[in-house]
Amino acid sequence: MPELPEVQTIVDDLNKKIIGRRITDVWFDTPKIIKKPKPAELEKQIKGLKIVDVRRKGKNILVYLTNNKQPTTNDFLLLIHQKLTGHLLYGKWQIKKVSGIKYQVSSLISGSLEEKVNNYIHLIFYLDNDWQLALSDLRKFAKVLFGPKEEIENLPDLKKIGPEPLARNFDISAFQNLIKRERRKIKQVLMDQEVIAGIGNIYSDEILWQAKIHPFMPTYKLKTYQLKNLYKAMRQILQKAIKLRGTSISDFRDTGGKPGAYTEIRKVYQREGEPCNRCGTPIKRVKIGGRSAHYCPKCQSNCE
DNA sequence: ATGACGTCCTGCCTGC
DNA sequence: TGCAGGCAGGACGTCA
Numbered sequence: 001m002p003e004l005p006e007v008q009t010i011v012d013d014l015n016k017k018i019i020g021r022r023i024t025d026v027w028f029d030t031p032k033i034i035k036k037p038k039p040a041e042l043e044k045q046i047k048g049l050k051i052v053d054v055r056r057k058g059k060n061i062l063v064y065l066t067n068n069k070q071p072t073t074n075d076f077l078l079l080i081h082q083k084l085t086g087h088l089l090y091g092k093w094q095i096k097k098v099s100g101i102k103y104q105v106s107s108l109i110s111g112s113l114e115e116k117v118n119n120y121i122h123l124i125f126y127l128d129n130d131w132q133l134a135l136s137d138l139r140k141f142a143k144v145l146f147g148p149k150e151e152i153e154n155l156p157d158l159k160k161i162g163p164e165p166l167a168r169n170f171d172i173s174a175f176q177n178l179i180k181r182e183r184r185k186i187k188q189v190l191m192d193q194e195v196i197a198g199i200g201n202i203y204s205d206e207i208l209w210q211a212k213i214h215p216f217m218p219t220y221k222l223k224t225y226q227l228k229n230l231y232k233a234m235r236q237i238l239q240k241a242i243k244l245r246g247t248s249i250s251d252f253r254d255t256g257g258k259p260g261a262y263t264e265i266r267k268v269y270q271r272e273g274e275p276c277n278r279c280g281t282p283i284k285r286v287k288i289g290g291r292s293a294h295y296c297p298k299c300q301s302n303c304e
Numbered sequence: 305a306t307g308a309c310g311t312c313c314t315g316c317c318t319g320c
Numbered sequence: 321t322g323c324a325g326g327c328a329g330g331a332c333g334t335c336a
Contacts, residue, residue, distance in 0.1 A: 001330070032312090081330085081331090082330095083331075084313090084328085084329050084330060085313090085314090085329090138313080138315075139312080139314060140312080140313055140314085141313070141330070141331085183305070184307085188307090193330085193331080201330085290309070291328090291330090
């Protein structure tokens with residue numbers, strides 16, 4: 001599932017590939033993904049706009065557009081949240097109607113890493129260079145919002161998101177201040193997008209393993225040295241994962257369809273029963289609020 | 305304030 | 321072999 005490093009990988013790719021392009025057309029077969037405006041309105045409103053920037057806020061991809069007339073009052077924003085299984089792909093596809101509402105989307109690029117037929121592409125933006133930006137999503141949980149920049153930026157979807165863990169001004173004391181007032185288990189706090197942006201199930205497990213902290217540890221009980229370790233682990237692991245272009249457990253792919261390399265060096269996530277890299281103890285998996293947590297019962301035994 | 309659970313969705317795995 | 325049932329999981333809503 002795309003978390004901060006995976007989304008950053010996509011955003012970096014898009015900055016190389018789609019800046020300056022104009023959107024010439026839109027196709028979709030799953031209207032529920034488009035939360036704003038009304039799905040039928042999207043094409044009319046976005047057609048002709050030029051892509052000027054692509055950024056990330058938490059796990060959200062932000063595509064900034066303009067109509068080039070009066071830039072300050074005519075800027076627009078396309079927000080894409082990939083949720084569990086969404087990915088943005090840059091390529092060329094052909095759409096064939098199979099029946100009333102069924103379509104078949106197949107890649108026109110020979111040697112493409114993507115399978116020839118992609119049953120999960122539900123939304124395509126056509127660009128003025130003959131290429132396309134497609135949203136593929138097996139579970140159809142992804143969400144897309146589009147509108148005037150100010151309006152989208154002020155929606156709770158973006159407004160409520162906490163600070164970026166890798167931001168230069170997010171130092172140890174800023175981190176401590178946020179974390180210390182929490183009463184929940186540390187794993188849940190790390191994954192709460194309103195506390196810190198971009199961390200999900202995979203990286204919270206990895207960060208806690210590196211910091212040697214039990215996922216169930218009540219946050220207010222963390223000692224100062226543990227908070228320091230946690231902060232350091234968070235920055236290190238996220239940076240490393242960005243360098244390796246993310247983790248591909250569920251089915252993350254970059255915009256060219258390639259998996260991320262962090263998968264190879266992960267220490268706990270989906271390694272239940274395998275030996276801990278530090279002490280050899282089998283990795284344990286437990287449920288916490290409907291999510292699974294993976295940890296080493298020996299290295300991370302400091303609960304209670 | 306916290307937590308537990310249901311919802312969305314579908315490929316995959318298990319068990320009979 | 322085949323099919324039913326359970327599971328995963330980010331964000332959000334509901335209820336205790």
